[in-house]
Structure formats: structure tokens, C-alpha cells
Amino acid sequence: MLSFIGSFMQNAALLWHVSLLVSPAKKGLALGAVGLSRVIPIFIFSMISGVVADAGDRRRLMLLTQTGSALVAIGLAVVAFSGVSTLWPIYALAALSSAVGAFDLPARQSLVPSLVPRDELPSAISLNTTMQQASQVMGPALGGLVIASMGVGAAYIINAISFIAVIVALLLMRGVPTRPPESTSSDNVSWGAALEGLRFVFRSPLIRSTMLLDFFATFFSSATALLPIFAQDVLHVGATGYGWLYAAPATGATLMSIIMVFLTRRIERRGPVLLWAVALYGLATIGFGFSRSFWLTFLCLALTGVADTVSIVFRNIIRQLETPDRLRGRMMGVNMVFFVGGPQLGEVEAGVVASWWSAPFSVITGGLGCLFAVGCIARWTPELRHYRASTAVEKTVDV
Numbered sequence: 357m358l359s360f361i362g363s364f365m366q367n368a369a370l371l372w373h374v375s376l377l378v379s380p381a382k383k384g385l386a387l388g389a390v391g392l393s394r395v396i397p398i399f400i401f402s403m404i405s406g407v408v409a410d411a412g413d414r415r416r417l418m419l420l421t422q423t424g425s426a427l428v429a430i431g432l433a434v435v436a437f438s439g440v441s442t443l444w445p446i447y448a449l450a451a452l453s454s455a456v457g458a459f460d461l462p463a464r465q466s467l468v469p470s471l472v473p474r475d476e477l478p479s480a481i482s483l484n485t486t487m488q489q490a491s492q493v494m495g496p497a498l499g500g501l502v503i504a505s506m507g508v509g510a511a512y513i514i515n516a517i518s519f520i521a522v523i524v525a526l527l528l529m530r531g532v533p534t535r536p537p538e539s540t541s542s543d544n545v546s547w548g549a550a551l552e553g554l555r556f557v558f559r560s561p562l563i564r565s566t567m568l569l570d571f572f573a574t575f576f577s578s579a580t581a582l583l584p585i586f587a588q589d590v591l592h593v594g595a596t597g598y599g600w601l602y603a604a605p606a607t608g609a610t611l612m613s614i615i616m617v618f619l620t621r622r623i624e625r626r627g628p629v630l631l632w633a634v635a636l637y638g639l640a641t642i643g644f645g646f647s648r649s650f651w652l653t654f655l656c657l658a659l660t661g662v663a664d665t666v667s668i669v670f671r672n673i674i675r676q677l678e679t680p681d682r683l684r685g686r687m688m689g690v691n692m693v694f695f696v697g698g699p700q701l702g703e704v705e706a707g708v709v710a711s712w713w714s715a716p717f718s719v720i721t722g723g724l725g726c727l728f729a730v731g732c733i734a735r736w737t738p739e740l741r742h743y744r745a746s747t748a749v750e751k752t753v754d755v
Contacts, residue, residue: 363518365499366429368602369511370450372503372595373432375584377441384715386443387581388707391699393447397455398696406553406689409462410682415526418467421460422522428453429516436509454696461696462688465672500599553686562678563687565737566630566671567694569730573634573667574698575705576725577641577660580605582706585715591650601650601657608658612665626670627743631734633666638726645719674743 371387378386409417428449435445502511558564580602587598623629640659647653679687702722709718734741 363425363515365502365511365518366432366453366515368499368599369503369508369515370432370446371581371584372499372598373436373508374443374446375588376508377443377446380589382711383585384582384707384710384718386707387584388704388710389443389447390450391581391701391707392704393451394454395696395701395704397451398458398692401455401458402689402692402696403554403686404689405459405692406462406686408459409685409688410553411685414463414467414685415529417463418460419523419526421456421463422519422526424456425453425460426516426519426523428456429512429519433509433512433516436507436512457696458689458692461692462685465684465688498599500596500602503599504595553683554690556679556683557687557690560678561737561739562743563675565733565740566674567691569630569634569733569740570667570671570691571694571698572729572733573637573726574695575702576722576729577638577702580699581702582710582715582718585710586653590648590715591653593650597650601654604654604657605661605664607654607661609661609665612662613669616665616669620669620673621745623670624745626673626745627740630667630670630674630743631730631740633663633670635727635730637663637667638723638730641723641726642720643723645716645723 370390374386374390375383431449431452432446435449498514499511502514556563557567583601584598587593587595587601591597591601593601637660640656640663644653644656644660647656675687675691676684706718706722709721
């Protein structure tokens with residue numbers, strides 16, 4: 357959990373760091389470029405990283421990626437403390453961090469089903485979501501306080517230290533399968549194996565539709581990159597207020613994730629609930645764009661977190677239960693393009709629209725785009741509209 361807190365602190369610090377180095381007229385594009393620098397490595401490495409996670413030792417791969425992430429955080433701290441006023445070192449390190457993460461996420465996510473029984477997987481996913489969302493509250497909020505009192509460099513240092521907890525936990529991990537039994541050799545690392553994973557994803561309507569839903573919703577409703585503009589120029593709440601606004605989605609998400617731990621297994625109509633959750637995400641984003649009050653903005657952002665948590669839990673359950681273990685890393689690699697690429701490209705889109713018109717206009721139209729995407733995917737994917745908890749149970753029995 358400490359690494360999650362540090363990572364979210366780093367995300368908030370990156371955006372604030374960039375916003376301090378450019379003029380108000382260029383903030384939108386500069387903040388959007390952070391998303392672009394992060395998404396390019398995802399597109400480059402996502403396919404092969406999933407193959408590596410399926411073919412190799414997932415625990416060992418995570419040890420390498422967590423160490424690499426810590427070194428990147430130290431690099432960002434050096435840039436901040438040295439007073440560099442150009443943006444390219446920040447963008448380069450953000451891209452490097454994203455490249456490391458491209459290999460970390462498939463290994464991390466595909467390792468989870470090896471640690472718990474299949475029938476307990478929904479609860480395990482809900483608990484994992486709770487930890488992530490709690491970290492999203494504490495990370496940015498703590499980041500805002502650290503930035504306001506000690507500067508962005510200190511936030512990067514805390515981020516680097518946080519990875520030690522994960523590294524220690526991985527070193528202590530014993531007696532669990534760290535690779536699927538069908539993939540025991542590095543000979544499986546090939547473009548053919550990557551294409552096998554890609555074909556599996558796009559031939560499965562349920563997995564394909566959840567990924568498209570994730571991509572378009574976050575592409576149109578990625579308002580986080582514009583929060584420095586709202587904090588500085590619209591709401592006038594400074595670094596501390598920015599930290600709390602950045603943490604607002606995770607505040608709602610944390611509360612909802614705790615509820616989902618107890619509620620997930622009782623929800624039968626998982627497909628419809630997923631679709632309605634993403635629709636709420638779009639509506640709350642529209643409310644955020646119209647708001648000129650700090651507390652109303654906080655509430656709307658918290659609602660996006662509530663909706664996103666429900667969406668995350670059911671998307672992950674569907675994907676994990678519908679994917680064979682031997683393809684799980686590759687599925688996660690493809691999924692990474694959608695769920696990371698969506699918000700990062702969305703930050704670029706939001707920054708461009710904000711520069712042409714205004715930040716509120718960018719957020720409002722993004723929310724409308726999210727609603728349109730939900731309607732299209734719901735209409736074109738009856739398998740998702742009709743998906744029930746019993747569907748996965750029946751497949752388990754068939755297997």
C-alpha cells in the first residue's frame with residue numbers, strides 16, 4: 357500500500373511541477389504533454405510485457421520493475437532540487453516511469469489469481485481496489501501538504517522510499533506459483549505469443565467491450581490533468597486545495613470500495629451495473645465542469661471515484677474470470693493500452709481543448725463524450741448488457 361501512496365503522490369507532484377514551469381497560457385498543453393509522454397511507452401511495450409509476464413517469473417519481474425520505479429523517482433527528485441527550468445527532463449523521466457510500469461502491471465495483476473482460490477477472487481479484487489483507492493486519497497493529499505511545505509522534490513523522495521515496502525514483501529514471498537504451468541520457458545517470448553493474446557481479447561465480446569468502455573470513458577473524462585488550472589485559476593485554492601481536489605475521486609472511491617468488499621458477491625446483474633456506473637462517471641464529470649465552488653467540485657470529483665470503483669471491480673472480475681491463466685499476462689498487456697492509454701491520451705485531448713477554449717468547456721464536453729460512448733457500447737454488446745454473476749459460475753462448472 358505504501359508504494360501505491362507514493363505513486364499517486366508522484367502523479368500529483370508531476371502535474372504541479374510542470375504547471376510551475378510554464379505560463380498560464382501554456383499550462384493546458386504542457387499538462388496534456390505529461391499524458392502523452394506516459395502513453396507512448398505503454399503503446400510500445402504493452403504487448404511484449406504481457407508475454408514476458410506469462411513466460412517468466414512474475415515475482416522476479418516485479419522485483420526489477422519496483423527497483424526501476426524507485427530509481428526513476430530519485431531522478432525526478434534530482435531534477436526538482438537542481439532547479440532545472442526546462443520541461444524535457446521531466447517528460448523523459450515520466451516516460452521512463454511509464455515504460456517500467458508497462459512491465460510491472462501485467463506481472464502484478466496476473467499474479468493475484470495465483471494467490472487466492474477462484475471463488476474468492478471477486479473479494480480479493482475488491483480488497484485490492486480498496487487499498488488502491490485509499491492510497492489515492494492519502495497520496496495526493498499528503499503530496500499537496502508536502503509540496504506546499506517542502507516542495508515537489510520532497511514528494512519525489514518519499515515516492516522513492518515507498519517502493520522499499522513492495523520489494524521487501526516480494527523477497528519474503530515463498531511457496532506460490534509465480535508463472536503459469538503452461539509457460540515455463542523464455543522461448544515463449546515472441547511476437548506470435550503476443551498476437552495470440554491480442555486475438556483472444558478481440559474475439560471475446562465481454563473482454564473487448566469492457567476494455568473499450570474503459571478507454572472511451574477515461575479518454576473523454578480525464579479531467580485530472582486540468583486540476584492545477586482549476587485550483588490556481590478557477591477556484592483559487594493553492595497547493596493544499598489542489599492536493600485535496602486531486603484526492604477527491606479517491607475519497608469517494610475508498611468509501612465505495614469498502615462497501616464493494618461486502619456487496620460485490622451479492623450483485624447478480626454485473627453487466628448492467630457496470631454500464632450504469634460508467635454513465636454516472638460521465639454525469640459527475642459534467643457537474644465538475646460547471647462547478648465554481650470548491651466543495652461542489654470536491655463532491656463531483658468524489659462521485660467520479662464512487663462510479664469508477666464500481667466499474668473497476670466488475671471490469672476486473674469479468675476479465676480475470678473469463679481469461680485462462682496462460683493468457684492472463686497478455687490480456688493484461690493489451691488491457692493496459694486501453695485503461696492507461698485512455699486517460700493519458702485523454703489528458704492530451706483535455707489540454708488541447710482547454711487551450712483552444714477553456715478548462716471548464718473541456719471537462720463538460722468530455723463528460724458528454726463519456727455518456728455517448730456508454731450508450732454505443734451498451735447497444736453494440738448485448739453480452740455485456742446481459743452479463744450476470746451466474747454466467748461466470750456456469751462457465752466454472754463447464755470447465
